[in-house]
Amino acid sequence: MRIYVCVKQVPDTSGVVAVNPDGTLNRASMQTIINHDDLSAMEQALRLKDATGCQVTAVTMGPPPAEGMLRELLAMGADDAVLISAREFGGSDTFATSQIISAAITHLGLGEEDIIFCGRQAIDGDTAQVGPQIAEKMDIPQVTYCAELEKNGNEIIVKRMLEDGYMKIKVQTPCLITCIKDNEFVPRYMTVNGINDCYSKPLTVLDFEALKDEPLIELDTIGLKGSPTNIFKSFTPPLKGVGIMLEGNGKETCADLAARLLDKHLI
Amino acid sequence: MAFNSSDIAAFKDIWVFCEQREGKLMNTDFELISEGRKLADERGAKLVGVLLGDNVEGIAKELGGYGADKVIVCNHPELKVYTTDAYAKVLCDVAMDKKPEVILLGATNIGRDLGPRCAARLRTGLTADCTHLDIDMDNYVEFLEKSSTLDLSNTKFDMEDVNLKQTRPAFGGHLMATIICPRFRPCMSTVRPGVMKKAPFDQAKADACEIEMYPVTIEKSDLRTEVLEVVKEAKQLVDLIGAEVIVSVGRGISKDVEGGIELAHQLADAFGNAVVGGSRATIDSGWLSADHQVGQTGKTVHPKIYVALGISGAIQHKAGMQDSELIIAVNKNENAPIFDIADYGIVGDLFKVVPMMVEAIKEAKESK
C-alpha cells in the first residue's frame, strides 16, 4: 500500500504581504511555508504508516526550490518524494494543475490499495479544487473535508465534515481524500534523526520529458495555455475610513459607547 | 451531438445549483438565485434553478419567488442525501444535455466538493469562493472604481465583453482577483455563502415559476461511496452568518481563556441575538472550535455590530469582518491594526472593560 500526499508550498499570508502597483502579488518578498491543510493530510498519512507500515510519498508541483519543503516532509517521516517541475507546467490553473498531478501519479502507478491524500485547500488560492479534479481525472472516488478516518483492508470510513455536522462515508481504495486542519491531527515535528536522513531518502524529479507521453499531458491541457480560467484583473481593496477612538477605558467610556449605539438604533 | 465545451455559441441561460439538505432549501440557494437574477438580466438570459433530491418538486417553486424563471427538478432515491458520484453524474448529464452558459454553486462544503468534480468532467473552468459577479462591463468597471485602489484612467475595457467576471479574495484577502473563463462553457463559480444579498420574496413570481421534471437514471455501479450516517452536531451550531451581533475574541484572552470566552458570552447576551466568534489564533490554539472562526479561512460576516475583543486585526481577520456595519474594538495595544477599521475603539484590558460594557449596554437598553 502506498499513500501519495499532495502538498503545496505557499506564501505565508499571515506575514508581510507586498503587492506590486499593478495589483499583482510580490511573491519574492514573502516567506514560504507548507500549506496547513496539507500538513494535516501528511499527519493522517503518517499515522496510517505508523499503524500499517505503508509507504508514504510526498508529491508536489512547483519550482525547484520546493525541494526544500519535500525534504522537510521526508524529515517528518515520508519515505520518498516527487517534485513535478517544468517550465511547461508554469501558469497552470487548478484544472491544468490537476491534469499534471494526475499524469504524474498515473506515471508512478496507483495500486488497488493506494490512497491519494490532499489538503482541503491551499491558503494562497483557497480554491479546494485540485483534489476533486485529480479524482475525476484519475476516475477514482473522492471524499473531501475529512476530519478523521478508519481503514480496514481496502475499505475506508471517513468522517466528512459539513457546516452543521458530519457524514460517515464508506469508500474503497484506490480513492482520493482531502483533509482539513483539525486539532486531532496536529502535524508532528521533523525529528532530529529524520533530518539526519532526509537528504539520503529518494526524491524523484518529474519534468516535462518524463511525463510527455502520459495521455493526460497535451500542450493544450497544461500550463497557462491549458488553463480554462485566466486572471482578468487583480487589485487591492481600499481601506475603510478611520473611526473614533473613545477616551479612556472606564465606566464613562462604556456608557458613552452604549449611548452612541442607542442613538443609531443598534441596541 | 457530442458535448463540446469550447463551442461557446451553443451555451445559454444562467443556472444555479440549488442545494437541499433533508429536503429543505438552504439560505445560500436564495442568495444565489437573487444574484443569478441580476446576471440573467444583464445577459438577457433565463435564470434556471437545478434541484436534485428525492421528491423535492414541492419546494422548487419557492426559488421562483427569488427570481428563478424555471427550476429543473431531478428526483431519485439516490439523490436524497448528497454523494459526489450521484450528484456529479446527474448535474453533468443535465448540463451536457441543456448547455447552460453559467453554473453557480454555493461555496458550501458540498458545493466545493461537487463543483470541481463537475468542472473537470465538463472540461471547463471553475472559480472558487466568489464574492462578486458581473457580466455587464459597465457594472464591472463601476465595481472596480468603488472597490479597488487601481488607477483606471489609462485602462481600456472591452465594453462588449460578456464573459462572467468572477471576483474573489486571494492570498488571505490581501488581494482581490477577477477571473474569467473565456474559451469554455459553462463558466462555473462557487459563491461564498452570506455574501450575496437575498432579494425580497415575491409570491406571484413563485406561482409563475416553471417546473421541469427531468428524469434521471443512476446505476448502482455509478456509486463508489456509501453514506453510512448523517449526523447533525449536537454541540451548539454557531450561526455566525445569520447573527446580527458578533462578539469575537482573539489572542488577548490568552491569560485567562475560559474567563475571556465567558465575558464574550456575557456581552453577547447583553446585546441579544448575538453569537461568539473568534480569530484564527483562538481556533488554532484550540480555545474555540473551527465553526467560530471569522476571517479569510473562516466565515465572512457582515453583522450590524461586530465587537473585536483582544483581536489585533491581522489582515486575514479583517478580510472576514471589515464589511460589518459597525465595528467596536477593545485592545490594550493602542497601535493594534484593528483600530484602523474600527468605528469605535477603546484602549484597555478587555478583562476590565467588558464587564463595564455589559452593564452599560444593559442600562442603555432599560432606559429605552
Added chain:
Amino acid sequence: MDFSLTREQELLKKVAAQFAENELEPVAAELDKTHVFPVDNFKKMAEVGFTGIGVPREYGGTGGGATEKVIAVSEFARKCMSSAAILSIHLIAPQAIAKYGTKEQKEKYLPRLTKGGELGAFALTEPNAGSDAGSVQTTAIFDPETNEYVLNGGKCFISGGSRASVLVIFALTDPSKGLRGMSALIVENTMPGFSVGKIEEKMGIAGSETAELIFEDVRVPAENLLGKEGQGFKIAMQALDGARIGVGAQALGVAKEAVDLAVKYSHERVQFGKPISALQGIQWYIADMATKTEAAETLVYKAAWLEDTGKPFSKEAAMCKLNAAENARFVTNLALQIHGGYGFMKDYPLERMYRDAKITEIYEGTSEIHKVVISRAVMGK
C-alpha cells in the same frame, strides 16, 4: 572559511524554533510562576530527538555535536530559558557517558537518557565547592566485599536534580589524594540512600528545579564507575568546557530574542506622534545590542566548531560563555528599558528574560572564574 550552517543544521534550527514557539513559549510564564519542572515538555523534547544530541545513534541518540547543541539550545532560549537550561544541562550527562563510559554503561544508560525520555544530571557543586571544585567532600569508598562504592555526602544547586533518574556524581574515592582522588560515578535516583533535599527558589530559570541531593550510604556497583578512579576532576573539567558552550548558547538565544522584541516594540510604540524607532537614542541602543549579539554568536559558534573538529576549545569555551553572558544581561536590560513601563510588567516577557539572563553569568562557572581560565590560557600560569 564558511560561516553557513549545513542544510541539516538549517532544518534542525527550523524544528527547534517551531518547537520553542509551539511548546515552550506557551508555558514559559507558567514555569516562571510555579517553579515546576515541565515534565511533559521534556518528554516531547525526547520524542523529537533533542535530548539525544551529541550521542551516537547506535545508543539511541541523534548524533551531531556542539554545533547542533548550540542551535537547539539557543532557539529554545529565545522562548523559554528554563527549557533551554534543562536541555543544555541534561546533555552533559549522556555526553560524558558517551565519551568515558564502557560499552555496557553506554548500552545500559544512553538509550534511557536519549530516546527514553529520562532526565540526566551532573552533580559536582557542593556547599563548600563551587568555583573551587577541589573542595568536594562527598566520598565514595570502595567496599571490596560487595564490589560497591559507598557514597556519602551531598550536593547542592543541581539543575534538574529532583527529576533526574541517571546522575553523574563526583565524589572522593580516595580522600587522602584530594583532587586526584576524585572519581565520577553513574548513580540512579532509585538507589537506596539517595534522596532529594531542598528545591531552591530562584531569581530566574525557575522551571529547572535546582535541588539539593543527599547521599546516605548509597551503594553504587563498581561497574558504575565512569572512567577510572581518580579521573573525576578531568572528566568534570572536560564536561564543563562543553557545558560552557551550552550556557553561551542560552545567553545567545535570550539576547537574540531581546533584540528582536526591542526592534518590534520600537516600531509599534508611538510617542510624541511617531514611533520611538525614529529616535536616534533608540537606534543607537539597537545598533549596540545587535552588534554585540552578532559578536557573541560568532564566538559561541566558533567554540562549538573547535569542539566538533577535535581542536582544543577550553579557552574559547570560556570566552564565549563569559562574553555571551555579559551580552545577555546588557541586551535584556536595554530591551526592557526600551519597553519602558511595559517592560517591567509581567504582561511582557522582558522582565523574565532579564532575570533569566543573569544566571548565565553565574552557573557552569562564574564570569570571574572564567577570567581566571582565560587569563591563564592567554598569559600562561
